[in-house]
Amino acid sequence: MMSDLSEQHILLGISGGIAAYKTPILVRRLVEAGARVQVVMTANAHKFVTATSLQAVSGFPVRDNLWDPAAEASMGHIELARWADQILIAPASASVIARLANGDASDLLSTLCLASPAPISIAPAMNQQMFQHPAVQRNLATLRGDGCRIIGPDSGDQACGDQGPGRMTEPEDLVMALTQQQLATDATSNTPLHGRKVMVTTGPTREAIDPVRYISNHSSGLQGLAIAEAARRAGANVIVIAGPGVPEAHGDIQRVDITTAQQMHDEVHAHLANTDVFIGVAAVADYRPANAAAQKIKRHKQDEMQFTLVQNPDIIGSVAQTGRAKVVVGFAAETNDTLQNARDKRTRKGLDAIVVNDVSDHSIGFNNSDNAVTLIHQQGEVEFARQPKTAIAEKLVAQITDLFAASLVH
Numbered sequence: 159m160m161s162d163l164s165e166q167h168i169l170l171g172i173s174g175g176i177a178a179y180k181t182p183i184l185v186r187r188l189v190e191a192g193a194r195v196q197v198v199m200t201a202n203a204h205k206f207v208t209a210t211s212l213q214a215v216s217g218f219p220v221r222d223n224l225w226d227p228a229a230e231a232s233m234g235h236i237e238l239a240r241w242a243d244q245i246l247i248a249p250a251s252a253s254v255i256a257r258l259a260n261g262d263a264s265d266l267l268s269t270l271c272l273a274s275p276a277p278i279s280i281a282p283a284m285n286q287q288m289f290q291h292p293a294v295q296r297n298l299a300t301l302r303g304d305g306c307r308i309i310g311p312d313s314g315d316q317a318c319g320d321q322g323p324g325r326m327t328e329p330e331d332l333v334m335a336l337t338q339q340q341l342a343t344d345a346t347s348n349t350p351l352h353g354r355k356v357m358v359t360t361g362p363t364r365e366a367i368d369p370v371r372y373i374s375n376h377s378s379g380l381q382g383l384a385i386a387e388a389a390r391r392a393g394a395n396v397i398v399i400a401g402p403g404v405p406e407a408h409g410d411i412q413r414v415d416i417t418t419a420q421q422m423h424d425e426v427h428a429h430l431a432n433t434d435v436f437i438g439v440a441a442v443a444d445y446r447p448a449n450a451a452a453q454k455i456k457r458h459k460q461d462e463m464q465f466t467l468v469q470n471p472d473i474i475g476s477v478a479q480t481g482r483a484k485v486v487v488g489f490a491a492e493t494n495d496t497l498q499n500a501r502d503k504r505t506r507k508g509l510d511a512i513v514v515n516d517v518s519d520h521s522i523g524f525n526n527s528d529n530a531v532t533l534i535h536q537q538g539e540v541e542f543a544r545q546p547k548t549a550i551a552e553k554l555v556a557q558i559t560d561l562f563a564a565s566l567v568h
């Protein structure tokens with residue numbers, strides 16, 4: 159029996175879906191793991207499971223009405239929202255997901271979610287076609303962006319006869335996911351990055367020449383993603399501004415996709431408020447064609463063609479200039495005089511630190527699983543020999559954490 163959820167107050171929100179029949183077992187497993195569980199049902203949830211069963215297994219009266227004077231007298235809904243250490247919504251129907259994504263407070267469950275500071279985990283469950291509908295995916299992306307954790311769904315046979323994604327994650331796996339989350343939170347709750355906002359840019363940018371051609375580079379985004387992951391594991395709230403082709407990030411990482419350097423600049427500044435640490439790993443195009451052609455450029459008789467390029471904004475330089483992030487770390491992709499060029503770049507852009515890789519070595523850097531870097535900051539330089547980007551990321555985040563901790567005492 160797991161006991162890692164001991165002392166945890168879990169508010170279980172149940173919405174209308176066939177998977178609700180599994181929730182008495184879910185409550186039982188949560189209680190076995192040490193949690194105290196209070197259940198809130200939506201009106202539709204009553205069609206699939208009884209409040210009597212849920213009250214019996216949780217040991218608490220089940221709540222389902224914002225306007226029930228008797229329930230409000232024993233524990234008002236604001237009190238209930240404060241009681242929760244975490245909120246789990248399982249099953250989460252398309253309808254409850256839409257309400258939460260829109261900040262709608264039309265019933266008790268959605269009101270509690272708005273009124274509670276507790277982290278929210280959502281286990282979607284619905285017909286596979288509904289789950290894959292762009293509107294549902296859009297709402298889930300919004301919730302992810304708001305910091306909610308989406309667990310599942312599983313894929314397989316559905317009660318309606320369909321096959322595909324939309325089955326609620328099994329109760330045992332939901333308890334495991336909450337337990338792992340709790341262990342990770344406990345492990346990082348004393349580290350300097352815990353609860354801090356870290357923004358990472360990663361991947362290439364694309365600058366259009368015409369509707370079908372562009373200027374870009376070989377960045378895969380892997381180094382930046384590995385850093386985002388390491389920062390997340392260190393307890394940070396991480397937002398990634400990702401260029402085209404960057405693989406999926408962990409579900410707990412907020413992600414904003416962009417194509418051009420100008421878009422990256424705009425999204426970075428739109429999300430910069432309260433950023434504690436900014437890490438610019440992206441390979442941003444310094445120049446873009448002055449005028450992208452509206453139509454595909456045709457082959458002409460003349461052998462040569464000329465473009466005028468204009469400068470893109472220096473994104474990291476502009477972040478450093480605002481003084482809003484406590485620590486600003488850049489990367490430098492160099493092919494010659496690597497260390498000296500990087501030292502100059504750090505000073506010129508006003509960065510706290512810069513990480514340089516020699517991209518003339520094709521076994522590291524761009525689009526490889528390995529890297530070899532030197533971190534340069536005001537107090538010194540640290541070299542990390544060739545190793546997987548994930549290992550480099552762990553070590554860099556440890557160093558950046560020290561820089562951040564030092565910035566707090568100055």
Ligand code: PMT
Nearest residue numbers: 377378379380381438441442473474488489490491524525
């Ligand atoms: O993505 P991968 O395949 O994993 O490869 C990783 C990497 C090689 C891309 C990465 O390790 C790296 O070196 N990233 C920086 C690449 C780069 O553009 O370097 P730069 O020296 O041109 O830029 C210096 C710094 O200024 C960088 O932090 C860059 O994000 C930033 N910059 C650059 C230009 C610009 N207009 N705005 C910026 O913010």
